[in-house]
Amino acid sequence: MTGLIRSPLVLARNTMRASNIIRASTPTLNRTFLINVKSAKKSKVQQQQEEKSSSPISETGAEAATAAQDSKYRIETPSPAVVAFAHRLKLNKLKDQTLLMRIVTHPSYERVGIQTNARLDTLGDKALHMFVMEYLHVKYPKLPTNVLKEAVEVYTRTSTLELMAKEFGVEDVARWVRSKPDAGHQLSLKTVKASVVRAIVGAIYIDQGFLKAREFVHAHFLSRDFKIESLLQIDEPKHYLSVLMKRLGRERPVARMLAETGRTSKAPIFIVGVYSGTEKIGEGFGSSIKMAEFRANADALKKYYMEELKDFGLPSDTEKEGAIYTPTKIGDTEVVV
Amino acid sequence: MPAPMAHPVLKNGVGTFIPQCRRLVFHYCERSGSSRGMIEYVKKDLIEFAKEHPHVEVIVTPRPSKHPVIRGLYLNGKDKVVCVRNMEPKDIAGKVQLLKESAGNRMKVFKKPVISTTESVRGIWSPFHTTPHQI
Known part of the structure; x- marks a missing residue:
């Protein structure tokens, strides 16, 4: 009884492993295999011819050598x-x-x-x-x-x-x-x-x-x-931001207190905004005015440099058939501080 | 100590989905009655399953004098084992489905209703950014 059951199971086990392989690769593998066999045969003939003519430096000699090398490779399943x-x-x-x-x-x-x-x-x-x-x-x-x-x-x-x-x-x-x-x-x-x-x-x-x-x-x-x-990571955001604004021809950044609480207490909170003219370009918080200002400047720089395009095409779109690529504007060069 | 290196984190399902079950191992015993359903399943349904799920490596191997088990191995390095003793092929198919669709993570109680790794779009409420309260 055991024998009766065992045989189909073993068979099933083998077919299962095999089925996975077969499914993945049969059609293409066979084709490539055939092609490789052909090229291998050809290369051997070429090699013999090359040996006879004995011109290893010539271009055809090099080709034959690589082909002969290819023929050594076995096709792995x-x-x-x-x-x-x-x-x-x-x-x-x-x-x-x-x-x-x-x-x-x-x-x-x-x-x-x-x-x-x-x-x-x-x-x-x-x-x-x-x-x-x-x-x-x-x-x-x-x-x-x-x-x-x-x-x-x-x-x-x-x-x-x-x-x-x-x-x-x-x-x-x-x-x-x-x-x-x-x-x-x-x-x-x-x-x-x-x-x-x-x-x-x-x-x-x-x-x-x-x-x-x-x-x-x-x-x-x-x-x-x-x-x-x-x-x-910018070490001196305040200085950096003022140089950036100068370069962009905008008004110099000014920090303004937006809100605060508990200035004289143990746990004060300050909210500072950085303005260029009337436009608020950054905001930061902190338990000291200095820290809040630092964060506000860093925030302004982050908002400027991390500007992100949403719908854009890539230069490699030109590889697609019928795709129209419109180049996006290249950003400003960075500031030298 | 330098800060740990940050890496781009996989969001499985964003961009692409990688099925997490990499291997299913079917253990059965040829002699014991508890494997009867399993043997039937392996004979009838497993090849079909293997063909439908080529991303799962299927291995069938005997384990004499033991109850039949199915072991799922996952990409996160963990495994899950389900005992299918005395089960009918229909029930075993359910267990196989369960193992196949699992990500291999351990069972975990989720205490928060929303779990997110990204920041809220609306931001955290701040008393400094609301209109002042009028009395």
Whole structure:
């Protein structure tokens, strides 16, 4: 009786693992496999021809060499965990499904015939920086350069990517090898995870094109919650604001008390407003007049620099068919204090 | 001590949604009666489930002389285990649904009616910014 039950169950188990794989990759994998087999055969012939002609420096020789190198690579079937990972991030739409195993393989995983994510990582890094910079540059036209750079850094740095990798479940699928104990540079899992996230962007970019990669970056990176104003740290806001107003040709800022309570008590509160002419440009509170004024000046600067565009087009919209891109106004340069 | 580094925080569902269940492991026993419903479920419904949810890795593995359990593993590193002894396939499907849709967080009592990580649009009421009270 046991035997009777066992066989279909074992079968079910195998088909289930297999079904996950099959669903994800059968049509495309077969096609790419066939193509690769053809190219491999061709490359061998080419290699033989090249050996006969013995001209290794020539351009065709170099091509044949890379093709011959390609033929050594084996086509890996993604493991069920990798297939699940791919579907989680909608990577099952990649035309070349062999990229999946490549994305999750760090260069430290040195095996014969295994392809790693080194090139995808580099490509993804540049693409990611570009998309993030473009978006923030247009969205915050007045942001000072150093804050803009720092904001891009926040979205693209290793620690952020590592956090994202955790939320994608990269640790489950990443292939890498720990450095030897006596090695000078110790490879950390953090670096590996970040490389996989960048490689995803690179793979989408190379496989599906510019706009899909942009879509991925907007969906996964720029939809995250981050307060950019926390990066805007100005030491002497009062001085800075007066220089800014001078540069803008506006009246010099004046601080005025708006409300106060308990001036002589233990816990006083002051509300101070900063005015340029009749326009109130900032407001702050504090338990001392000085502190309230400081905050009011900082608030005025924040309101000026953090100006945010709501409906805007991006320069990369020009890649879309029939899309009309109207450039937004580039913000004023920052003040030199 | 330097301030902890601030990171952009994931708002799952804003921009994109990442399903949080990464793996479901089905344990059953071939000999005991409490696994009867589970075996039936695995034979009849599980393949269909696996096809419908490709983002979940499905693993079926025997665990002899023990009650059948389903273990869900989640992206936050936690897991949830449900015992499905003596259950009918229909009920097991419900438990599978429960595990699949869970985010893996522990059960928690919410004491406040609204939980928000963003500032209120209206701001906090301030006595200094209202019209003075007339007596």
